[in-house]
Amino acid sequence: MEKLKPYVIGVDLGGTNTVFGIVDAEGNILCESSIKTGKYQTAVDFVNAGVACVRPLIEKVGGKEKIQGIGIGAPNANYYTGTIEHAPNLVWAHNGIVPLANMFQNELDIPVKMTNDANAAAMGEMMYGAAKGMKDFIVITLGTGVGSGIVINGQLVYGHDGFAGELGHVRVDYSKEARLCGCGRRGCLEAYCSATGVARTAREMLAMTDQPSLLREKDPATIESLDVSIAASKGDELAKSIFTMTGMTLGEACANFAAFSSPEAFIFFGGLCRAGDLIMKPIRESYEQNVLKAFRGKVKFLVSPLMDKNAAVLGASALGWK
Amino acid sequence: MEKLKPYVIGVDLGGTNTVFGIVDAEGNILCESSIKTGKYQTAVDFVNAGVACVRPLIEKVGGKEKIQGIGIGAPNANYYTGTIEHAPNLVWAHNGIVPLANMFQNELDIPVKMTNDANAAAMGEMMYGAAKGMKDFIVITLGTGVGSGIVINGQLVYGHDGFAGELGHVRVDYSKEARLCGCGRRGCLEAYCSATGVARTAREMLAMTDQPSLLREKDPATIESLDVSIAASKGDELAKSIFTMTGMTLGEACANFAAFSSPEAFIFFGGLCRAGDLIMKPIRESYEQNVLKAFRGKVKFLVSPLMDKNAAVLGASALGWK
Numbered sequence: 001m002e003k004l005k006p007y008v009i010g011v012d013l014g015g016t017n018t019v020f021g022i023v024d025a026e027g028n029i030l031c032e033s034s035i036k037t038g039k040y041q042t043a044v045d046f047v048n049a050g051v052a053c054v055r056p057l058i059e060k061v062g063g064k065e066k067i068q069g070i071g072i073g074a075p076n077a078n079y080y081t082g083t084i085e086h087a088p089n090l091v092w093a094h095n096g097i098v099p100l101a102n103m104f105q106n107e108l109d110i111p112v113k114m115t116n117d118a119n120a121a122a123m124g125e126m127m128y129g130a131a132k133g134m135k136d137f138i139v140i141t142l143g144t145g146v147g148s149g150i151v152i153n154g155q156l157v158y159g160h161d162g163f164a165g166e167l168g169h170v171r172v173d174y175s176k177e178a179r180l181c182g183c184g185r186r187g188c189l190e191a192y193c194s195a196t197g198v199a200r201t202a203r204e205m206l207a208m209t210d211q212p213s214l215l216r217e218k219d220p221a222t223i224e225s226l227d228v229s230i231a232a233s234k235g236d237e238l239a240k241s242i243f244t245m246t247g248m249t250l251g252e253a254c255a256n257f258a259a260f261s262s263p264e265a266f267i268f269f270g271g272l273c274r275a276g277d278l279i280m281k282p283i284r285e286s287y288e289q290n291v292l293k294a295f296r297g298k299v300k301f302l303v304s305p306l307m308d309k310n311a312a313v314l315g316a317s318a319l320g321w322k
Numbered sequence: 323m324e325k326l327k328p329y330v331i332g333v334d335l336g337g338t339n340t341v342f343g344i345v346d347a348e349g350n351i352l353c354e355s356s357i358k359t360g361k362y363q364t365a366v367d368f369v370n371a372g373v374a375c376v377r378p379l380i381e382k383v384g385g386k387e388k389i390q391g392i393g394i395g396a397p398n399a400n401y402y403t404g405t406i407e408h409a410p411n412l413v414w415a416h417n418g419i420v421p422l423a424n425m426f427q428n429e430l431d432i433p434v435k436m437t438n439d440a441n442a443a444a445m446g447e448m449m450y451g452a453a454k455g456m457k458d459f460i461v462i463t464l465g466t467g468v469g470s471g472i473v474i475n476g477q478l479v480y481g482h483d484g485f486a487g488e489l490g491h492v493r494v495d496y497s498k499e500a501r502l503c504g505c506g507r508r509g510c511l512e513a514y515c516s517a518t519g520v521a522r523t524a525r526e527m528l529a530m531t532d533q534p535s536l537l538r539e540k541d542p543a544t545i546e547s548l549d550v551s552i553a554a555s556k557g558d559e560l561a562k563s564i565f566t567m568t569g570m571t572l573g574e575a576c577a578n579f580a581a582f583s584s585p586e587a588f589i590f591f592g593g594l595c596r597a598g599d600l601i602m603k604p605i606r607e608s609y610e611q612n613v614l615k616a617f618r619g620k621v622k623f624l625v626s627p628l629m630d631k632n633a634a635v636l637g638a639s640a641l642g643w644k
Contacts, residue, residue, distance in 0.1 A: 159584025262481025
């Protein structure tokens with residue numbers, strides 16, 4: 001077997017920023033740098049800026065001979081093809097198929113693998129986080145959207161076409177009044193349990209009740225999930241009940257996911273998890289109430305320990321070793 | 323690598339009959355025999371009867387030196403532990419944990435592996451049926467209950483505890499009026515799309531409407547899914563609409579399953595599939611209407627080609643080669 005080179009590069013390609021980091025085999029980020037993702041109108045401009053950003057980092061650690069590979073985590077990325085397909089949040093990829101892995105590989109002459117951001121998060125948990133030693137677990141990312149990375153038998157689930165693991169778009173409400181989701185369908189988990197879903201729940205509850213709340217000090221149209229978190233942390237009952245409802249919906253959904261792959265743990269990642277037990281307790285309780293008897297009391301519900309580290313860069317970097 | 327012996331034994335352990343078959347490497351069943359599962363009060367009696375039934379078959383093909391292994395497909399069976407746990411339809415296993423694989427292995431001195439019946443069906447499809455050459459597919463068995471065997475990356479999904487793949491117990495109706503399922507919860511897929519679910523839909527539709535139907539010739543309490551199939555095959559509109567409703571519910575559920583593992587195909591197995599396009603067409607249509615855009619038009623919906631063969635014996639036998 002050929003000897004591995006000492007470093008990999010992890011790339012966290014988000015809607016706002018794209019962060020490049022050099023990572024060693026122990027998961028230390030030696031140096032990092034970033035560009036603004038949305039500043040570029042074409043994929044070529046974006047790649048050129050990315051290459052200009054990462055080249056100095058590569059030189060700093062001794063040149064490309066020291067780099068085993070590059071792993072990119074990006075929205076709507078396909079592991080099999082190395083392409084980003086129809087990514088609504090990326091100007092230069094929202095209406096087509098961008099062969100981003102090949103584009104970086106051609107410029108840098110280093111092997112590049114790409115996967116979607118939630119799958120990268122799952123790899124990060126498996127190598128450096130809450131899932132060390134686990135072979136069956138599901139990471140659920142609670143961000144602007146709801147994403148997921150599913151690991152079964154120690155392997156990420158990509159599915160037949162590379163797009164598996166879209167648990168944010170499992171429907172949890174089949175009624176006609178179900179919320180419209182960004183994907184154009186109704187009743188998706190994401191419409192309720194993402195940061196935007198939480199803000200929407202807040203607006204609905206403020207409109208539907210007279211319950212006093214710190215949230216009433218804000219213009220409802222500007223309320224964000226962070227406002228709900230802050231109010232809840234101050235003991236605001238209405239804000240707390242929003243987290244309870246969100247957690248209950250997540251727990252019900254996880255009960256269905258357990259019937260699919262019977263994981264050892266669900267690992268939650270993202271700003272909403274900072275609410276701690278306010279959201280984790282209803283997740284657990286609603287899961288246990290809703291799950292098939294055979295699965296009761298068996299599953300761990302964990303918050304990612306990597307949220308304050310650069311988990312997305314770490315997770316993506318894991319692909320660079322392959 | 324040690325040379326494989328020429329035969330395996332497949333055991334289809336069902337609520338009514340238990341069938342033992344000797345199978346060669348090409349999937350031919352050389353000989354078979356069966357016992358009545360429910361005739362025995364204890365697991366020991368059942369195993370003794372099974373051993374007495376299978377021994378003559380083993381002698382017929384040249385003795386146990388010719389047998390590579392035994393695979394058992396059984397309800398509520400756990401692949402990891404070789405046990406049957408709390409199987410409601412088995413008198414001698416409905417209230418406890420029976421180490422059936424070990425019991426047979428001790429008596430016959432041949433390695434025994436066991437998995438649940440739907441997983442065995444999935445192995446059968448992969449080796450001899452509709453899933454030859456596929457690495458990602460889901461088998462859904464429409465029998466007295468709704469079972470499933472999920473294959474990802476060419477491997478059966480057992481999950482952390484051996485009980486993964488219970489898609490019959492994914493909830494498809496979260497309303498208070500959702501049907502009670504045999505598992506004690508409400509709104510499970512099985513409560514709508516099993517043979518018993520179809521019979522129940524028939525009774526509900528007969529009670530709720532005045533629509534003329536051949537099914538009105540029967541006492542509603544005795545209607546079975548077979549009656550609905552027969553009436554539908556004669557062009558009975560009400561019976562046909564029952565299959566449409568059942569198929570639509572299955573299609574909606576499959577749209578959620580696709581978001582999980584993005585399979586190449588869904589393969590349906592069981593008596594209800596004999597209705598052909600009456601059920602398969604609404605499954606496909608409802609799937610395409612409900613699924614996330616990224617998955618549209620990509621998935622095959624197939625009926626198992628093994629239903630007239632002894633698919634359960636074949637599927638279970640595949641475990642014997644491991």
